[in-house]
Amino acid sequence: MMSSKIEFCKLDYIKEKIRSINSDLILVIADLNVWSHYSKLLPLMNIEGKKVVFWKAPDGEKVKDFENLSSAIEFFLSKNVHRKAHLVSLGGGATSDFSGMVAALLLRGIEWSTIPTTLLSMVDAGIGGKVAINSPQGKNLIGAFYHPTNIWICDSFLETLDEREWSSGAGEIVKYGFLSKEIGEKIIPDVDIKTLIKSCVLYKEEVVANDFKESGERKKLNFGHTFGHAIEVEYQIPHGLAVVWGILLVDILFNEGKLIPRAKELIENLKIELGDSPWLNKEFPVDKIMKYLRKDKKTTSSELIEFVVVKDIGNVEFHSISFNEVENKLIENKDVIRKLTI
Amino acid sequence: MMSSKIEFCKLDYIKEKIRSINSDLILVIADLNVWSHYSKLLPLMNIEGKKVVFWKAPDGEKVKDFENLSSAIEFFLSKNVHRKAHLVSLGGGATSDFSGMVAALLLRGIEWSTIPTTLLSMVDAGIGGKVAINSPQGKNLIGAFYHPTNIWICDSFLETLDEREWSSGAGEIVKYGFLSKEIGEKIIPDVDIKTLIKSCVLYKEEVVANDFKESGERKKLNFGHTFGHAIEVEYQIPHGLAVVWGILLVDILFNEGKLIPRAKELIENLKIELGDSPWLNKEFPVDKIMKYLRKDKKTTSSELIEFVVVKDIGNVEFHSISFNEVENKLIENKDVIRKLTI
Numbered sequence: 001m002m003s004s005k006i007e008f009c010k011l012d013y014i015k016e017k018i019r020s021i022n023s024d025l026i027l028v029i030a031d032l033n034v035w036s037h038y039s040k041l042l043p044l045m046n047i048e049g050k051k052v053v054f055w056k057a058p059d060g061e062k063v064k065d066f067e068n069l070s071s072a073i074e075f076f077l078s079k080n081v082h083r084k085a086h087l088v089s090l091g092g093g094a095t096s097d098f099s100g101m102v103a104a105l106l107l108r109g110i111e112w113s114t115i116p117t118t119l120l121s122m123v124d125a126g127i128g129g130k131v132a133i134n135s136p137q138g139k140n141l142i143g144a145f146y147h148p149t150n151i152w153i154c155d156s157f158l159e160t161l162d163e164r165e166w167s168s169g170a171g172e173i174v175k176y177g178f179l180s181k182e183i184g185e186k187i188i189p190d191v192d193i194k195t196l197i198k199s200c201v202l203y204k205e206e207v208v209a210n211d212f213k214e215s216g217e218r219k220k221l222n223f224g225h226t227f228g229h230a231i232e233v234e235y236q237i238p239h240g241l242a243v244v245w246g247i248l249l250v251d252i253l254f255n256e257g258k259l260i261p262r263a264k265e266l267i268e269n270l271k272i273e274l275g276d277s278p279w280l281n282k283e284f285p286v287d288k289i290m291k292y293l294r295k296d297k298k299t300t301s302s303e304l305i306e307f308v309v310v311k312d313i314g315n316v317e318f319h320s321i322s323f324n325e326v327e328n329k330l331i332e333n334k335d336v337i338r339k340l341t342i
Numbered sequence: 343m344m345s346s347k348i349e350f351c352k353l354d355y356i357k358e359k360i361r362s363i364n365s366d367l368i369l370v371i372a373d374l375n376v377w378s379h380y381s382k383l384l385p386l387m388n389i390e391g392k393k394v395v396f397w398k399a400p401d402g403e404k405v406k407d408f409e410n411l412s413s414a415i416e417f418f419l420s421k422n423v424h425r426k427a428h429l430v431s432l433g434g435g436a437t438s439d440f441s442g443m444v445a446a447l448l449l450r451g452i453e454w455s456t457i458p459t460t461l462l463s464m465v466d467a468g469i470g471g472k473v474a475i476n477s478p479q480g481k482n483l484i485g486a487f488y489h490p491t492n493i494w495i496c497d498s499f500l501e502t503l504d505e506r507e508w509s510s511g512a513g514e515i516v517k518y519g520f521l522s523k524e525i526g527e528k529i530i531p532d533v534d535i536k537t538l539i540k541s542c543v544l545y546k547e548e549v550v551a552n553d554f555k556e557s558g559e560r561k562k563l564n565f566g567h568t569f570g571h572a573i574e575v576e577y578q579i580p581h582g583l584a585v586v587w588g589i590l591l592v593d594i595l596f597n598e599g600k601l602i603p604r605a606k607e608l609i610e611n612l613k614i615e616l617g618d619s620p621w622l623n624k625e626f627p628v629d630k631i632m633k634y635l636r637k638d639k640k641t642t643s644s645e646l647i648e649f650v651v652v653k654d655i656g657n658v659e660f661h662s663i664s665f666n667e668v669e670n671k672l673i674e675n676k677d678v679i680r681k682l683t684i
Contacts (some may be wrong), residue, residue: 024643051644070408077479080636084643108474108485132450137419143450201484249544294422300391302366 003209004148013158023086026052031091033059034117051077064133072102077309080200081325087112092118102132104146113150117157119169123200130209138295170270171240176200177266181314189269220316230292235278253329256311284337286330346493365428368394371441373433375401376459381473386509393419400475403436428453434460442473446488456473457494459499461511465542480637504584510602512612513582518542519608523656529611562658571632577620595671596651626679
């Protein structure tokens, strides 16, 4: 299956959606934190006519390792899972990344559906079938392409998001604002977030449908992510914020910083609390960042790495350059980078 | 990719084949035992113009667990693997099952090729893109569908096979002899094994090409495997021999044992040392076998399991029946089963 069925629905309807799945066995992977807020509003333990098996996922990225993967898979196998079983993921991007891996590997693949509960996963991680766990060597280095059957987006979950999570999700919307002129134009002060989510989802779905395995066009969705992943791990900051810093760095290195004023506008309109750069007035850690880059999935040989560069809104280029060149560019621009702030 | 390029080639040519792969980084997973025999004849450590990274796999099925999967993947990641890296598997079915999992998950999938070194993997496990590791709950319960780019079949490896390994591979050929009239007719006394390997490979490739994800026709390749897997684990006997016993059991339960005389002929012509059944003159362990069956991937709901039944050579049916019915059939036929011998 090359695409998912995406529906926007009220919290109350989700149980009905699950009830209508054609399977007698529902496996649920729920983020512990989400479950502590929503177990009463969304009573998934009992679904008429189904056996429901529950695995609670440690909060956030922590779940995405081999130990948890093995433990969840063995747990479901011990419950006599069969090929027509259907897995439901309830949580943010980490939970759906992880759940998709479990679904992909259980009995060589069972169907799954996801209920993204963070802004970030609604506009990005929940969509497109990229699933993964992390390695000590870097984020998402172990994974698969495995589309969920259904994505149920329910904006009630946004009510319990804190500001940090909001900013993280909105950071990913900044990316869309650069890739798509149409989305960029919608990011006005006091924009309705539901409208924006829909636009981002539809945009991503279209890009993914055209290039499921990321051999071409889909790669543009990685805009800001090469530096972003490195920054996220190095400074332990939320994904979406790290992506914003990644976008700014790429723009400085490959586009003379021309898009920085526009980035500032988008950040303000989306009410993102970006704060100072983690390296403000310190030395940007070129060596460490280069180490992360060398482990990045986007490298295509032992010598080259590919960057997504937005020259102007909606005008995307791919630059394959050597690691040495990247390093030189970082060193050349180190003063600008050190002082970078929004 | 929905199929592999299959080539029959001399041992001497394999290195040249690898040299011609379009990648600067070759990852090799080699079965320790095979490597101890062939490291001189097949010096894969040094390939002109390539960086080669080696991971040696514990002998046989032992490699197929999460611990080894994690260890091989982390090892390759620590060597700065990139998306265009190409993995080469050298070994039997266990090695290629495992290597395919590594290739499938590394950076969400890199290309791989396999050099099957046992008769069993040449006619079966190496072909068709089914890759897996084992669970304490059963064999191959954790896996994916991930086709190798190349399969290089080189019959020199058969020279170092012992009788047990020979019989195990030939057991899988018995299966083909029932599924395909054409192959069945080729299994005459003193048949040339190379001819048989080719016929089996071409047959399997065709079936797989028509039904990669095993939703229809491909399922017939599971003939004998439902009971076979259970017997293999319960009695720790080689896969191919367990499949032969599985075929005989299915024939007793679903076909009044009509094909047993033909099975006897095939077994003799292929010089398979089947020996007595592991339960001869003892009680067939119905309860234990039923436990394995309930964990089998081929179950399609919590109540039903699907059996492949060959009514007559080339005439295949699928029977979905309840676990209770299977159990009753085993009990009804327990005297025939106890005395079963070839």
